[in-house]
Amino acid sequence: MNSQTERVDTRPVNTRTGKPIGPISQPGYYPGFSTLAQQKFWDAKTREVVLDRVINVPEIRFFSQQEARLLEAICDRILPQDDRDESHKIPIVPQIDRRLYENSHDGYRYEDMPPDREAFQLGLRAVEEIAQHEYRLGFLEIGPREQEEILHSLHHGKPSAGHEIWKQLPIHRFWMLLVSDCADAYYSHPWAWDEIGFGGPAYPRAYMRLERGEAEPWESEEKRYQWKAPDSSVSGVFEPVAGQAEHLGSPGQGGAH
Amino acid sequence: MLGSIQRIESPMRRFSEGEEVDYVIVGVGAGGGVLLQRLARAGFRVIGFDAGPFWDTERDWVSDEKGAHNLYWNDMRITAGEHPLAFGANNSGKGVGGGTVHWASFTPRLHPSDFSIHSTDGVGVDWPIPYSDLKPYYELMELELPVSGPSYYPWGDPHGYPYGPHPMGGVGDALIRGCTNLGIGVSAGGPVAILSGSRANRPHCIYRGFCIQGCKVGAKASTLITHVPDAIENGAEIRPNCMVSRIHVGATRRVTGVSYFDSDGRACFQKAKAVIVAGYSIETPRLLLNSACPGFENGLANSSDCVGRYLMAQAGNVVLGRFEELVRMYKAPPAHALTEEFYETDAKRGFARGFAIQTVGPLPMSFAKQMMVAKGAWGWGLRSVMMDYNHWAAFGFLGEILPNADNRVQLAEEKDRLGIPIAKITFNLYDNDKKLIEFGKNKTMEVMWAAGAQEVVQEARYAHLVGAARMGDNPETSVVDQFGRTHDIANLFLCDGSIMPTQGSANPGLTIMALAARAADYLIREGAAVFKSEERNTQKPPIRRDLSPPDTWGHGMPRI
Ligand SMILES: Cc1cc2nc3c(=O)[nH]c(=O)nc-3n(C[C@H](O)[C@H](O)[C@H](O)COP(=O)(O)OP(=O)(O)OC[C@H]3O[C@@H](n4cnc5c(N)ncnc54)[C@H](O)[C@@H]3O)c2cc1C
Numbered sequence A: 001m002n003s004q005t006e007r008v009d010t011r012p013v014n015t016r017t018g019k020p021i022g023p024i025s026q027p028g029y030y031p032g033f034s035t036l037a038q039q040k041f042w043d044a045k046t047r048e049v050v051l052d053r054v055i056n057v058p059e060i061r062f063f064s065q066q067e068a069r070l071l072e073a074i075c076d077r078i079l080p081q082d083d084r085d086e087s088h089k090i091p092i093v094p095q096i097d098r099r100l101y102e103n104s105h106d107g108y109r110y111e112d113m114p115p116d117r118e119a120f121q122l123g124l125r126a127v128e129e130i131a132q133h134e135y136r137l138g139f140l141e142i143g144p145r146e147q148e149e150i151l152h153s154l155h156h157g158k159p160s161a162g163h164e165i166w167k168q169l170p171i172h173r174f175w176m177l178l179v180s181d182c183a184d185a186y187y188s189h190p191w192a193w194d195e196i197g198f199g200g201p202a203y204p205r206a207y208m209r210l211e212r213g214e215a216e217p218w219e220s221e222e223k224r225y226q227w228k229a230p231d232s233s234v235s236g237v238f239e240p241v242a243g244q245a246e247h248l249g250s251p252g253q254g255g256a257h
Numbered sequence B: 001m002l003g004s005i006q007r008i009e010s011p012m013r014r015f016s017e018g019e020e021v022d023y024v025i026v027g028v029g030a031g032g033g034v035l036l037q038r039l040a041r042a043g044f045r046v047i048g049f050d051a052g053p054f055w056d057t058e059r060d061w062v063s064d065e066k067g068a069h070n071l072y073w074n075d076m077r078i079t080a081g082e083h084p085l086a087f088g089a090n091n092s093g094k095g096v097g098g099g100t101v102h103w104a105s106f107t108p109r110l111h112p113s114d115f116s117i118h119s120t121d122g123v124g125v126d127w128p129i130p131y132s133d134l135k136p137y138y139e140l141m142e143l144e145l146p147v148s149g150p151s152y153y154p155w156g157d158p159h160g161y162p163y164g165p166h167p168m169g170g171v172g173d174a175l176i177r178g179c180t181n182l183g184i185g186v187s188a189g190g191p192v193a194i195l196s197g198s199r200a201n202r203p204h205c206i207y208r209g210f211c212i213q214g215c216k217v218g219a220k221a222s223t224l225i226t227h228v229p230d231a232i233e234n235g236a237e238i239r240p241n242c243m244v245s246r247i248h249v250g251a252t253r254r255v256t257g258v259s260y261f262d263s264d265g266r267a268c269f270q271k272a273k274a275v276i277v278a279g280y281s282i283e284t285p286r287l288l289l290n291s292a293c294p295g296f297e298n299g300l301a302n303s304s305d306c307v308g309r310y311l312m313a314q315a316g317n318v319v320l321g322r323f324e325e326l327v328r329m330y331k332a333p334p335a336h337a338l339t340e341e342f343y344e345t346d347a348k349r350g351f352a353r354g355f356a357i358q359t360v361g362p363l364p365m366s367f368a369k370q371m372m373v374a375k376g377a378w379g380w381g382l383r384s385v386m387m388d389y390n391h392w393a394a395f396g397f398l399g400e401i402l403p404n405a406d407n408r409v410q411l412a413e414e415k416d417r418l419g420i421p422i423a424k425i426t427f428n429l430y431d432n433d434k435k436l437i438e439f440g441k442n443k444t445m446e447v448m449w450a451a452g453a454q455e456v457v458q459e460a461r462y463a464h465l466v467g468a469a470r471m472g473d474n475p476e477t478s479v480v481d482q483f484g485r486t487h488d489i490a491n492l493f494l495c496d497g498s499i500m501p502t503q504g505s506a507n508p509g510l511t512i513m514a515l516a517a518r519a520a521d522y523l524i525r526e527g528a529a530v531f532k533s534e535e536r537n538t539q540k541p542p543i544r545r546d547l548s549p550p551d552t553w554g555h556g557m558p559r560i
């Protein structure tokens, strides 16, 4: 966390109460729902894999300390967790670091992209260059709003600096790589499943209430309220990724036919 | 252990080093698995190589999206072109069972019209065989897997399924509602290769929704559980974790065996009287190209320059709709309802051929990325739309893309860790493809709106690679004949999706298996002639209904 976070409230708001949300252990519309509480109904291997993810947060081995800190600040804006209390924040950077350290990837690379390791290192350098160019400060020294503006410019494919780097690293592909790595780390964590009301593993027990969105007896009903992104944020609105023509290629893949 | 109760009891045969076998099959997936089982049953000495593991489903597979990463072919490939394809989880499996381990298992047949689109629509090419040649093999495969679905399936050549349709999940309900409101027919509860009732050592589906992560239950068919156990029982050897790197050709221009790297990375050679490649539409052409040698400078079986060309993917746009009420699309198999109402050419639309609309059920990680692409979600936007995960339903549009010579697989400069050049794939859409996708995507969105969605977005995507070593009668424009025998080398065969000349808008798995069963009947009828003779008998073989795995007969009675 940097020193300027105090100045703006970076938490989302419950508009019904008008109060900021959190920090709490479990945001979302399913308070009290816990997939981990169901672990005794999972098969042994699934339990082992999921618990390992929760308990054993990998050390940073690929990134330098400096890179890791910078990436953490970036991930804090791409997958903000200001509504989660410290002990319930989902680790993002350690998962990305582990993937790159093990050189694991999805089995393909776009012809115009460098390998993932290089892409991350180049991308981090470019983000730092933009911060210097815009604010004459490091990315870690500027406030969350300014940090978001920089990431927003990547989203739109119009960063104000780092042009030498972007020649080797297509901006929209890097942006998609970054967001999807963050999404993988967050939404593979059982606390995120609790937040969104996903039932999680169901073997050998089965799902039995298939229609009308009905909950299993051990799942929770949705308890909705009016949720609003923090006023200070620009990431709460939906705008198409720049360059997202048909040629973009799609990183979201499983779950299809 | 296969599935929750299936076990392979008999020990597996092991051929000793240096021993010549009748057949080596490279790749035990959809096509290779079925062929291996039949050749073993017919008494041939056969080894199935697979680059990936022999799964113990209980110990190796998980009910977890991220944990399923190792099911896919994750070796590096380079993707290029104006519409670059995604690989890994999007396309191919690695390990015994191949892609059938992680397929959603929609199993529609091709339509009769698919076999002659050049004659009727002036696009693509005709198949060397008509639908009627494949029909009995479709029927056989629908019993062997078996396939669940309605008793009357109205499209293409109307037929019924041996096992009853599955109950609907939230996404199927939405598809039915949308189609019904627009007067479009739907097939509910299938056709899918998922058991709606238990059979022998396989329990029925428990609707856990993790089909694409591998079915731990054993309800969803994969050749790993439907055909491989019977192959082993009948004396086939499977060599898992063995990557075949090269096919060798002898002095008589016949293949003599394969080089491979075993599980310890040791370079080995296996002698064989004939070789069958069944490694998927990328690895099959890659292996043929990498086996270039004096006399075959452009790669094996490539005198036509068609190896690697005419690669096809189906347009697979995912259309997502948000509903006021809850859907919970993670329950039930992702594949459980579809419509083929738009499958055939309709001159009014201004393009040839058509598409299907099917249910899909993305789990959270995939859904997050779909939201990132379809809505541009990141930051708090991503968090908030994900909090609505349970309100969304997803349809998969499945559109026919026509074969084009420039959509192709080549070898890149870069090498993999074994020193084999990696594949580079170039893919572009052409005029008919673009028109078809535009129309089909809009129609799919219209169905989603008609289902009552308040917001509808979509993501472009491509799925199901086939082609890249197509079959045909003319050796100058195709790689193999109608039985999968390469035109150039009499004892080299291909038996996977790569031989398909066109693809229709049916998911390809069932067709690949039906072609494999037909190729098996051919090889069995030809017997030892395959190993010695240059003669090519092009007579259709008799259908062998006695080669099915046990438990095929006497269960489930389709209306045919
Ligand atoms: C998410 C997803 C969902 C799908 N859903 C459906 C569906 O609902 N319906 C449908 O019909 N299809 C579906 N498919 C597609 C289907 O899985 C494939 O079309 C089918 O499996 C292809 O069969 P194949 O025989 O060509 O190759 P595969 O089944 O991929 O088998 C090839 C095998 O060869 C092995 N291999 C390759 N090269 C070598 C080598 N050099 N040495 C040793 N072994 C090698 C591989 O490890 C692999 O096991 C889906 C695919 C995906 C990714």
Ligand code: SF4
Pocket: B194, B204, B205, B206, B207, B208, B209, B210, B211, B212, B214, B215, B216, B217, B218, B219, B220, B332, B333, B334
């Ligand atoms: S939904 Fe059915 S077929 Fe799919 S993984 Fe679960 S039990 Fe297997």
